[in-house]
Amino acid sequence: xxxAAFEYHRPxxxxxxxxxxxxxxxxxxxxxxxxxxxxxxxxxxxxLSHLVDLQGIGGLKGISVDGGxxxxxxxxxxxxxxxxxxxxxxxxxxxxxxxQIADPQVRYMGTIxxxxxxxxxxxxxxxxMQCLAATYTLVGPSGERTVSAREFYExxxxxxxxxxEILTSISFDASASGYAYEKQKRKIxxxxxxxxxxxxxxxxxxxxxxxxxxxxxxxxxxYCEEAVAKLVGSSLSGDDISAAVAAAVxxxxxxxxxxxxxxxxxxxxxxxxxxxxxxxxxxx
Amino acid sequence: MEKMHLKLTVNxxxxxxxxxxxxLLIHVLRERLDITGPHIxxxxxxxxxxxxxxxxxxxxxxxxxxxxxxxxxxxxIEGLGNPDGLxxxxxxxxxxxxxxxxxxxxxxxxxxxxxxQENPDPTEEEVRFGMAGNLCRCTGYQNIVKSILxxxxxxxxxxxxxx
Ligand SMILES: Cc1cc2nc3c(=O)[nH]c(=O)nc-3n(C[C@H](O)[C@H](O)[C@H](O)COP(=O)(O)OP(=O)(O)OC[C@H]3O[C@@H](n4cnc5c(N)ncnc54)[C@H](O)[C@@H]3O)c2cc1C
Ligand code: FES
Ligand code: FES
Numbered sequence: 001x002x003x004a005a006f007e008y009h010r011p012x013x014x015x016x017x018x019x020x021x022x023x024x025x026x027x028x029x030x031x032x033x034x035x036x037x038x039x040x041x042x043x044x045x046x047x048l049s050h051l052v053d054l055q056g057i058g059g060l061k062g063i064s065v066d067g068g069x070x071x072x073x074x075x076x077x078x079x080x081x082x083x084x085x086x087x088x089x090x091x092x093x094x095x096x097x098x099x100q101i102a103d104p105q106v107r108y109m110g111t112i113x114x115x116x117x118x119x120x121x122x123x124x125x126x127x128x129m130q131c132l133a134a135t136y137t138l139v140g141p142s143g144e145r146t147v148s149a150r151e152f153y154e155x156x157x158x159x160x161x162x163x164x165e166i167l168t169s170i171s172f173d174a175s176a177s178g179y180a181y182e183k184q185k186r187k188i189x190x191x192x193x194x195x196x197x198x199x200x201x202x203x204x205x206x207x208x209x210x211x212x213x214x215x216x217x218x219x220x221x222x223y224c225e226e227a228v229a230k231l232v233g234s235s236l237s238g239d240d241i242s243a244a245v246a247a248a249v250x251x252x253x254x255x256x257x258x259x260x261x262x263x264x265x266x267x268x269x270x271x272x273x274x275x276x277x278x279x280x281x282x283x284x
Numbered sequence: 285m286e287k288m289h290l291k292l293t294v295n296x297x298x299x300x301x302x303x304x305x306x307x308l309l310i311h312v313l314r315e316r317l318d319i320t321g322p323h324i325x326x327x328x329x330x331x332x333x334x335x336x337x338x339x340x341x342x343x344x345x346x347x348x349x350x351x352x353x354x355x356x357x358x359x360x361i362e363g364l365g366n367p368d369g370l371x372x373x374x375x376x377x378x379x380x381x382x383x384x385x386x387x388x389x390x391x392x393x394x395x396x397x398x399x400x401q402e403n404p405d406p407t408e409e410e411v412r413f414g415m416a417g418n419l420c421r422c423t424g425y426q427n428i429v430k431s432i433l434x435x436x437x438x439x440x441x442x443x444x445x446x447x
Pocket of ligand 3: 382384385386387388389419420421422423
């Protein structure tokens with residue numbers, strides 16, 4: 001399990017890191033926590049000759065909440081997300097989801113930036129970020145741009161990020177909505193068989209806003225527009241919920257693998273979406 | 285590939301060594317520094333036998349390049365206690381049969397050490413959740429959990445007595 005040889009870089013600014021990756025093209029990769037990349041390198045499924053470690057860039061870490069906008073630096077670890085009380089007050093769904101990712105050792109190292117940039121359909125944060133309508137900030141040789149999480153994922157391991165861009169931060173609106181991140185997995189530390197993030201706001205007896213996104217139920221995360229439309233404006237009756245669940249399952253497109261056949265995954269999708277909607281309603 | 289000059293603090297001592305950037309921390313510890321307490325169980329980031337404490341975090345040292353650890357402060361099982369002065373966790377694992385073959389034990393204890401630093405008085409459920417990254421093929425976990433809870437109780441009693 002020894003990866004192929006590479007040259008190691010530890011720049012101390014985003015500009016320097018961007019310069020190294022743009023000089024070396026697809027021979028260079030950044031490493032954040034390394035807990036998706038290093039296993040792939042050990043299996044020699046990822047070839048690179050320059051590894052650019054982002055840990056020395058101070059400005060990439062940290063969580064701030066400013067006037068209702070939450071901004072999280074890409075190098076913030078899952079452990080730090082869980083520990084942050086201000087974040088738990090502004091977006092409690094993040095702690096609920098992060099606690100269901102991997103195990104303690106992995107959470108000390110794995111970063112939010114690595115999790116969302118990786119493009120692995122099994123990662124939990126991309127669906128979560130679609131649920132929160134987050135925006136990613138990317139910095140490349142020609143400057144900075146932002147991309148919506150709902151538009152970032154193109155196919156497994158293909159995203160809107162260019163090879164010479166670094167994802168520097170993620171931001172979204174703080175919300176007082178009811179929330180839930182529900183994940184079905186085979187054992188603790190496993191990737192999802194099916195998972196769903198849900199946000200629901202109520203105004204009197206009716207649903208004033210909602211968001212639903214799925215993890216590991218297609219080769220990208222899925223924001224379920226149709227399912228959301230079934231809830232918004234409804235009274236959140238049993239029939240409304242069932243209609244939303246059916247729409248979300250209809251939007252999923254799982255493939256068969258060692259977590260089960262397609263029918264089973266669609267069944268699991270229905271269960272996690274329903275459970276998440278019901279829990280989010282309780283908390284709204 | 286050219287070797288890198290690494291400087292680390294390992295169990296309180298400054299150490300320097302040469303290693304290729306692609307070498308994993310577990311290999312540098314075991315093969316270059318002769319620190320063989322942390323074990324290699326799976327080498328695929330799953331079992332936790334290779335757990336060490338790095339800058340106050342429990343990490344699987346098979347999933348960290350030594351280059352990433354350059355400059356870090358590392359504690360392994362060797363740094364927690366020795367046969368002449370066992371750490372309370374080691375005492376309690378002995379007392380409560382928290383090990384059988386012992387292969388997972390250095391990782392278990394090193395992880396439990398950090399868990400108790402962060403949460404000195406955990407519930408049984410918190411111990412189980414906090415130890416989820418460490419696998420044991422022998423004990424069935426029951427006695428590992430018992431040992432960690434006993435160590436927490438001992439450490440808290442000692443703290444109270446000191447006050
Ligand atoms: C045993 C185990 C279980 C796991 N279980 C889960 C799970 O249940 N759910 C889950 O979501 N994840 C899981 N993971 C993955 C873990 O959460 C990873 O740490 C995470 O996906 C990637 O974060 P990282 O910081 O380690 O990224 P890295 O591994 O360092 O990077 C991943 C990829 O993203 C790129 N990248 C990283 N940061 C940036 C950036 N700032 N800008 C541009 N590109 C970047 C890298 O070049 C690389 O291609 C598990 C991992 C392990 C080892
Ligand atoms: S040897 Fe590192 S996790 Fe198993
Ligand atoms: S005691 Fe044998 S693996 Fe745990």
